[in-house]
Structures are given as structure tokens and as C-alpha cells.
Amino acid sequence: MRRGLMLVPLALFLLVVVFLYRGLYLNPAELPSAMIGKPFPEFSLPSVQGDKTLTRADLLGKPALVNVWGTWCISCRVEHPVLNKLAEQGVLIYGIDYKDDNAAALKWLAEFHNPYQLNIRDDDGNLGLNLGVYGAPETFFIDAKGVIRDKYVGVIDEAVWREQLAARYQALIDEARP
Amino acid sequence: MKRLLAAAVLALGLAGVAHAAIDTYVFANDAERARFRELTQELRCPKCQNQDIADSNAPIAADLRKEIFRLLEEGKDDQQIIDFMVDRYGDFVRYKPALNAKTALLWFGPAGLLLAGLVVMAVIVRRRRAAPTDGSDALSPEERKRLDHLLEAKTDD
Numbered sequence: 001m002r003r004g005l006m007l008v009p010l011a012l013f014l015l016v017v018v019f020l021y022r023g024l025y026l027n028p029a030e031l032p033s034a035m036i037g038k039p040f041p042e043f044s045l046p047s048v049q050g051d052k053t054l055t056r057a058d059l060l061g062k063p064a065l066v067n068v069w070g071t072w073c074i075s076c077r078v079e080h081p082v083l084n085k086l087a088e089q090g091v092l093i094y095g096i097d098y099k100d101d102n103a104a105a106l107k108w109l110a111e112f113h114n115p116y117q118l119n120i121r122d123d124d125g126n127l128g129l130n131l132g133v134y135g136a137p138e139t140f141f142i143d144a145k146g147v148i149r150d151k152y153v154g155v156i157d158e159a160v161w162r163e164q165l166a167a168r169y170q171a172l173i174d175e176a177r178p
Numbered sequence: 179m180k181r182l183l184a185a186a187v188l189a190l191g192l193a194g195v196a197h198a199a200i201d202t203y204v205f206a207n208d209a210e211r212a213r214f215r216e217l218t219q220e221l222r223c224p225k226c227q228n229q230d231i232a233d234s235n236a237p238i239a240a241d242l243r244k245e246i247f248r249l250l251e252e253g254k255d256d257q258q259i260i261d262f263m264v265d266r267y268g269d270f271v272r273y274k275p276a277l278n279a280k281t282a283l284l285w286f287g288p289a290g291l292l293l294a295g296l297v298v299m300a301v302i303v304r305r306r307r308a309a310p311t312d313g314s315d316a317l318s319p320e321e322r323k324r325l326d327h328l329l330e331a332k333t334d335d
Contacts, residue, residue, distance in 0.1 A: 031224060031267070031268060033268065034265060034268035034269075131266070132266035133238075134224035134238045134267065135224075135225050
């Protein structure tokens with residue numbers, strides 16, 4: 001009994017150590033998204049290229065990545081070649097050009113190649129706000145019915161795709177198969 | 179020259195005030211202004227996480243201030259505005275998190291620890307009090323004899 005009591009402080013100490021150790025490797029910039037499991041918000045916005053009006057219905061039908069980007073976003077430039085590569089492999093990617101200058105966006109797409117199937121022009125960031133975007137790049141995973149299933153904040157590089165995201169995308173594809 | 183110096187000093191004085199983010203919103207009345215201030219101070223900037231959105235200069239904080247202003251103008255009440263933000267950014271954006279199963283530990287943890295500490299202290303104090311004071315503290319006959327001897331030796335000097 002006595003001896004057991006004496007171990008209590010040690011046990012508490014070890015518990016604290018475990019928590020603090022875990023804390024060392026947590027990324028505080030990665031917030032759990034409140035949007036996971038919710039339908040992609042309704043919108044009606046122009047496209048970056050051409051003069052189409054895009055709505056939520058345009059995103060439905062197939063699982064896809066919805067990538068929030070902007071020409072002002074330096075890390076998006078780092079991410080862009082990876083998106084190009086993914087698009088080449090057949091990954092369906094939609095873009096949201098978030099709070100950007102459209103001329104700059106067109107130039108960017110012409111210069112760096114366009115991996116996006118559709119590109120939504122979100123000039124005043126309203127769609128971004130409804131999505132809970134707080135910095136680009138952010139990438140949402142939507143399923144065929146337009147429900148947000150996952151979200152990745154930060155640059156998708158090849159390692160991130162290979163180790164974390166490819167499996168999630170594949171799971172959505174498998175799910176959509178009849 | 180003197181005037182220039184005075185202007186410079188005045189400008190320095192202004193620099194101190196200029197650190198808070200400044201937007202120009204025109205409020206219908208003072209109550210609305212106060213609500214705006216309260217809401218922006220209670221919501222956390224998702225990008226710069228240790229600042230509230232009233233204080234932050236991040237573009238996202240400016241957007242959120244604009245959105246809060248818009249919602250206020252629409253006549254939404256405080257709870258609706260907070261819910262709007264939580265729906266998009268999660269419980270994280272509240273400096274005063276809602277009380278639910280996820281945040282219970284956060285709310286009651288400190289009080290629980292304090293309570294546990296008090297209980298431990300009470301137990302220790304009670305045990306000490308209950309410990310027998312007779313017998314163990316009293317001197318045995320040999321000890322008493324030795325004490326007497328020592329005291330006597332002292333007085334003999």
C-alpha cells in the first residue's frame with residue numbers, strides 16, 4: 001500500500017513526459033478541419049479561364065482534390081509541379097484561385113502548366129471562408145457526392161502524397177466504384 | 179527646427195498606438211461597436227494562433243473581421259456569429275471553448291487537479307493527526323534516567 005502510493009508521483013511524471021514528448025512532434029498549424037464530413041458549400045463563381053459560371057454541381061460525379069491556391073502564395077509554386085505530375089497520372093484536381101488577380105493567375109497557368117480540370121475564381125475569398133480556409137495551399141478531398149472527406153493543409157510534395165494522401169484518394173476512388 | 183522636432187516627437191507618440199490592426203467600420207450604434215469588439219477578441223486567428231482576430235494583421239483575420247461586421251449588420255446574434263465561425267474553423271477558433279465531451283477535460287482538468295491535491299493533503303494531515311502521540315513520543319525509563327543524569331551533570335557545574 002505504502003509502496004504503491006510512493007509510485008504515484010513517478011507515474012504522474014511519466015504521464016506528463018509522454019504528453020510533452022508527443023507535443024514535440026505535433027504541428028500546431030495543422031488544425032482539425034471542421035468541414036470534414038460536411039457537404040462542399042454551395043457557390044456560384046466565375047471560372048479563371050473563359051467566362052463560365054461554376055457551381056457546386058460542376059464538382060460532383062467523381063472523387064477529386066480541390067486545391068486552394070493563389071499566385072501570391074509562394075508555397076503554391078513549390079506545390080504546383082507536384083500537382084502537374086498528379087494530374088498526369090490521372091488524379092482529378094479542381095482549383096480554387098483564392099483572393100487573386102485573375103490576369104496573374106492566367107499567366108501562372110500558362111507558364112507553369114495547368115493541372116486543374118476546373119478552376120474557380122474566388123476573388124473576395126467567400127468560398128474560401130465557407131470552406132474554413134486559413135492559408136494556401138490547402139487541399140480538400142471530396143467524394144463523388146461532393147462531401148468533404150479529408151483536408152490537407154500545406155504543400156503536397158511527393159513524399160506526402162506517397163505516404164499519406166495517395167491511399168486516401170484511392171479509398172475514395174474504390175468507394176465510388178459500383 | 180523646433181517645430182520639426184515637435185512634429186517628430188508627436189509622430190513617435192502615434193507610432194505606439196498604431197500596433198493594433200485598424201479597419202474603418204461604421205457601426206450603427208455603440209452597442210454594436212462593443213459587440214464587434216467583444217466578438218473579435220473572443221475569436222482566435224486561425225493563421226497566427228496566439229492572437230485574437232481583433233489584434234491580428236493577417237489577411238485571414240481581416241477577412242473574418244469583415245465577415246463578423248457583415249453578420250452584425252444582418253442582425254445575427256452573438257451565438258449565431260460564433261456558430262458560423264465554429265462551423266468553418268472548428269472549436270479551435272474560440273478562446274472560450276464550448277463545453278462538450280471533447281473539451282470537458284480542458285474545462286474541468288485544472289479544478290480536478292486542484293481537488294485531487296486537496297484530497298491528498300487532507301489525507302496526509304488526517305493521518306498525521308491520527309498517529310499515536312502517546313508511547314512513541316514518551317521516553318523509556320532508560321532514556322529518562324539518562325536525561326536526568328545529563329541534566330544533573332549540567333546543574334552541578
